[in-house]
Structure formats: structure tokens, C-alpha cells
Amino acid sequence: MNATTIPVVEVLSAEKVFGNGTRALDPISLTVEPGEFITLLGPSGCGKSTLLKMIANLIEPSEGRINWWRGGHEAVGKPGRKLVFVFQDATLMPWAKVASNVRLPLDLAGVERSEADRRVARSLDLVGLSQFGRHYPRQLSGGMQMRASIARALVDEPDLLLMDEPFGALDEITRNRLDADLLQLWHEKKLTIIFVTHSIYEAVFLSTRVVVMAARPGRILREVIIDEPHPRGESFRVSQAFAAYARELQHLLVEASQGPASGAGDPVAGEAA
Amino acid sequence: MSTTSGKRLPPLMERPEFVRVAAPIAVGCLLLGLWEWLVHLYAIPQYLVPAPSAIARTLVADWDLLFSSLLITLKVTFLAFFVSVLIGTLVAFVFVQSRWIEMSLFPYAVLLQVTPVVAIAPLIIIWVKDPLPALVICATIVAIFPIISNTTLGLRSVNPGLLNLFRMNKASRWQELLRLRIPTALPYFFGGLRISSGLALIGAVVAEFVAGTGGTSAGLAYQILQAGFQINIPRLFAALFLITLAGVALFLLMVVLSRLALGHWHESELTPET
Numbered sequence: 001m002n003a004t005t006i007p008v009v010e011v012l013s014a015e016k017v018f019g020n021g022t023r024a025l026d027p028i029s030l031t032v033e034p035g036e037f038i039t040l041l042g043p044s045g046c047g048k049s050t051l052l053k054m055i056a057n058l059i060e061p062s063e064g065r066i067n068w069w070r071g072g073h074e075a076v077g078k079p080g081r082k083l084v085f086v087f088q089d090a091t092l093m094p095w096a097k098v099a100s101n102v103r104l105p106l107d108l109a110g111v112e113r114s115e116a117d118r119r120v121a122r123s124l125d126l127v128g129l130s131q132f133g134r135h136y137p138r139q140l141s142g143g144m145q146m147r148a149s150i151a152r153a154l155v156d157e158p159d160l161l162l163m164d165e166p167f168g169a170l171d172e173i174t175r176n177r178l179d180a181d182l183l184q185l186w187h188e189k190k191l192t193i194i195f196v197t198h199s200i201y202e203a204v205f206l207s208t209r210v211v212v213m214a215a216r217p218g219r220i221l222r223e224v225i226i227d228e229p230h231p232r233g234e235s236f237r238v239s240q241a242f243a244a245y246a247r248e249l250q251h252l253l254v255e256a257s258q259g260p261a262s263g264a265g266d267p268v269a270g271e272a273a
Numbered sequence: 274m275s276t277t278s279g280k281r282l283p284p285l286m287e288r289p290e291f292v293r294v295a296a297p298i299a300v301g302c303l304l305l306g307l308w309e310w311l312v313h314l315y316a317i318p319q320y321l322v323p324a325p326s327a328i329a330r331t332l333v334a335d336w337d338l339l340f341s342s343l344l345i346t347l348k349v350t351f352l353a354f355f356v357s358v359l360i361g362t363l364v365a366f367v368f369v370q371s372r373w374i375e376m377s378l379f380p381y382a383v384l385l386q387v388t389p390v391v392a393i394a395p396l397i398i399i400w401v402k403d404p405l406p407a408l409v410i411c412a413t414i415v416a417i418f419p420i421i422s423n424t425t426l427g428l429r430s431v432n433p434g435l436l437n438l439f440r441m442n443k444a445s446r447w448q449e450l451l452r453l454r455i456p457t458a459l460p461y462f463f464g465g466l467r468i469s470s471g472l473a474l475i476g477a478v479v480a481e482f483v484a485g486t487g488g489t490s491a492g493l494a495y496q497i498l499q500a501g502f503q504i505n506i507p508r509l510f511a512a513l514f515l516i517t518l519a520g521v522a523l524f525l526l527m528v529v530l531s532r533l534a535l536g537h538w539h540e541s542e543l544t545p546e547t
């Protein structure tokens with residue numbers, strides 16, 4: 001992160017009002033620098049998924065704008081500016097084997113077959129699925145399906161990875177393992193990741209910066225820097241620092257779920273939620 | 274599974290795949306035996322209800338006549354089925370191009386479906402001189418609707434997440450159709466095939482009934498009509514038996530096709546253990 005790098009994403013007063021008048025997001029501004037691991041944390045209905053989808057260009061902001069690498073969306077997809085979205089569920093094609101699923105982005109882009117197969121093998125290896133390329137998705141567990149989905153995201157060698165509660169449907173043990181593996185990938189590949197979650201522990205463990213959001217209307221409440229060196233291991237999960245961050249985020253989430261009218265300063269805030 | 278308590282059954286009876294085949298056959302044999310016994314017991318004349326043995330004898334004696342009729346009926350059935358699949362699939366592809374096209378044309382597909390083919394068959398037989406194409410058109414009208422509706426539904430039933438994935442990877446419309454919509458539609462399409470194959474046979478027989486009085490076609494329906502006029506009831510039953518057999522064979526053929534195409538991935542074709 002030297003001085004000459006340009007921000008990966010700049011959200012400039014972007015807001016979203018849906019067609020039926022629902023205000024999903026108040027004007028929001030957020031700058032994401034290369035190499036950051038940002039989590040959007042908030043109660044349901046706070047617009048964190050909406051914000052992520054706007055950054056993915058799946059939803060247009062009603063007002064305001066978004067810059068990618070200081071430019072419009074046209075430049076996204078060029079080398080060094082690749083953006084990949086990882087869905088809430090694995091979203092694999094049930095009729096295709098895991099390797100074919102992972103190869104899909106390359107097939108669609110017309111990458112030559114032998115080159116594509118080489119990249120698929122490397123990608124499957126990164127997520128620990130090298131033995132499962134010839135399996136069908138239904139033969140894999142939920143966690144392994146999610147790994148396949150991440151392999152498909154990595155095969156395109158993304159610079160920015162957008163992840164919408166990717167491990168939300170998994171049990172906690174599987175989720176912790178995937179979190180640790182994801183963090184290692186981020187560290188090794190020098191990725192930029194924006195990650196949506198409603199788990200405080202996931203947010204603390206993964207992020208360099210947590211963006212806490214509040215609902216009705218969706219807005220950014222506070223940003224919390226997780227100032228902990230990488231690589232982070234299991235010892236971080238049980239450390240004093242981890243607990244302190246979790247407590248801080250917990251208080252913010254209670255504040256977030258109280259809405260703007262009632263405000264802060266509730267004496268029993270710590271015990272709620 | 275093999276440790277069930279109570280009386281010990283022969284090992285074959287404990288295998289579900291054996292029971293699935295053996296049980297219906299046993300019921301069939303039982304009913305046929307009962308039928309045979311009742312006919313003899315009450316000495317029912319053959320022109321009212323022939324015994325199964327009499328029907329079997331007729332089937333053997335009139336085999337050449339009945340078999341050539343069966344071939345003609347099957348020819349109409351397969352042609353109509355083939356045309357239905359071809360046109361029905363094309364229509365479905367046109368329908369999914371835009372909601373406008375579907376909304377404007379779908380009611381007419383329904384109209385085709387709800388109009389009884391017996392009512393329009395005479396018209397078609399008058400308009401189309403050749404009997405074979407006339408029969409095929411009638412049977413196609415009966416058989417085409419499930420193909421259109423199922424394939425349209427299938428092409429539309431794309432997982433929205435996968436659709437987003439394709440769009441974000443800047444897939445062309447053609448790639449989207451080939452790699453996403455068609456594989457998604459296949460299970461629905463095969464469901465349509467099963468219904469449509471039976472309907473093609475029914476359509477062929479009904480059309481033959483209407484056209485049969487012209488005496489130009491000699492399908493199984495014509496044999497049934499003739500046998501009725503001549504009070505040759507065993508032959509009537511024998512022809513009926515062949516129609517039923519053809520229907521079952523068609524259905525099984527579709528099941529096999531469906532298993533070949535979907536067996537490796539779709540839930541409908543998977544055994545519960547996997």
C-alpha cells in the first residue's frame with residue numbers, strides 16, 4: 001500500500017431507493033484501498049448486501065456513483081482490474097462436474113482448453129479440492145461446495161473479491177476452517193476482499209477494517225480498524241484483543257439495531273440482542 | 274435391511290427392485306386367472322366377454338393382420354411424436370425470447386390443447402387428402418402441448434444466481450442458452466416427453482377412429498371398429514391389448530431415455546441411497 005496506489009473502489013454518496021419506495025440505503029461513502037480485507041457487518045435489512053451488489057454492478061445506485069480503480073465500470077475485467085462475486089450459496093451447475101464448474105469463467109471468456117485446465121487444477125489445489133474435480137456437486141458436502149465456488153472465483157485471478165455471506169449456511173466448525181483458509185489465500189495472493197457477514201467473530205477474525213452498518217434506513221454507523229498483524233492463527237481467536245474487538249462490535253450492533261430515533265446511551269445496551 | 278424380524282422370506286423377496294417388478298405381474302396374473310375362471314364358471318358367450326385364453330388364441334391366429342395394423346398405428350404415433358418434439362421445442366425457444374411473444378401466443382397453444390381432437394379430425398381429414406399426413410396432424414395436435422409448456426417452463430426455470438454468474442462473466446446470449454438454459458430445461462423436457470409420447474398414441478388411435486370409416490387406413494383402431502361391426506370380440510380385445518402394450522413400451526422407452534440423459538446428476542433419477 002504505497003502512496004502511488006489508487007483505491008480499488010470508491011463509493012461516492014451512493015444511495016438506493018427501490019421502485020416501491022423502500023429506502024434501502026442512505027447516501028454512503030466508502031473507499032477501499034488495495035490489499036484491504038473489509039467486512040460489512042450489520043443486522044438484516046441494513047443494506048449490506050445491497051451495497052455489495054452495487055459495488056459488483058449488479059444493482060445501480062439511485063443517486064451518487066461508484067468508481068472502480070478511479071474509473072467507470074467499463075474498465076473492470078481488464079488485467080489488474082478483475083472483480084469476482086461469490087454468492088451466498090455455492091451456485092454450481094448440478095449437471096457439470098466440479099472441474100467444469102470451476103472452468104466456467106474461462107470457458108465463457110474463450111480461454112484455450114489446455115491453459116484453462118492448468119488454471120483449474122491450480123485453483124482446485126488452492127482450496128484443497130484437487131481430488132474432487134471429477135465429482136458432481138451433489139457428491140460434495142456444503143463446505144466443499146463452497147470451496148468449489150471459491151475455486152471458480154479464483155480461477156479468473158481476481159484483484160477484487162466480493163463475498164456475500166459465503167459461509168452463512170455452514171456449521172461453525174466448517175465456517176472457521178474456511179475463514180482461516182480464505183484469510184491465508186488473501187494474504188498469499190494479495191487480494192482485496194469485501195465480505196458481507198452478520199457474524200461478529202467472523203468479522204473480527206478476517207478483517208483489516210470492519211464497516212458496521214445500521215438498518216432503517218441502511219447506513220454506515222462506524223468503521224473499526226482491526227489492528228492485528230497477519231497471518232492470524234487460531235491463537236488470535238482466543239486472545240484478549242479478539243475479545244475486546246468483539247465486545248466493541250457487539251455494542252455497536254446493539255446501537256445499530258435500536259434505530260436512529262432512540263439513539264445511544266441505553267444503560268442495558270450490553271445485555272440486549 | 275436384511276435383518277427384518279418375523280418369518281424368513283426367500284432372499285429374492287427382500288430385494289425392492291425384484292418386488293417392484295414381481296408384485297404387479299403377480300396381481301396381473303391373478304386378475305387374468307380370475308377372469309378366465311369367471312368366464313368358464315358362468316359360461317359367458319364369447320361375443321360378450323371372451324376369456325383371456327381366447328384372446329391369446331386370436332392374437333396368434335390373426336397375428337399378421339394385427340401386426341401390420343400395429344405398425345401403421347406406431348408409424349403415425351412416432352411421426353406425430355417426432356413432429357411434436359421438433360415443433361414444440363422450437364415454439365418453446367420462441368416463447369422464451371420475450372414475454373410479449375409468449376403472452377400473445379400462449380392462449381392459442383392452450384386453445385389447441387382444449388379443443389377435442391375428435392371434433393376437428395373430420396375437418397383435417399377433409400382438408401388433407403392423404404390419410405397419413407392427416408392422421409399425423411391430428412395426433413400432433415394432441416401431443417404437442419406438454420412439450421411446449423414443459424420446455425418453456427424449463428427454459429425459464431434458470432437458477433437466478435447462475436444467471437447472475439453468467440451475466441457477470443459477460444456470457445453471450447448463445448452461451449447462456451447452450452450452457453445454462455438448455456441443461457436446466459432438460460428434466461422438464463423429459464417430463465414433457467413422457468406425457469407427450471402417450472398422448473401421441475392416443476391421438477393416433479382417435480384420429481384413426483374418425484378416419485377409419487373411410488376405409489383407407491388399416492391401423493389398430495380400424496381393426497377395433499371392424500371387429501366391432503363383425504362382433505369379433507376376441508379380435509377387438511386383441512387389438513386393444515396391442516395398443517396398451519405399445520403405450521407401455523413407449524413410456525418405458527421415455528424412462529430409459531430420461532435416465533440416460535439425466536441419470537448422472539438430476540434428483541429425479543437418483544437412487545435414494547446416494
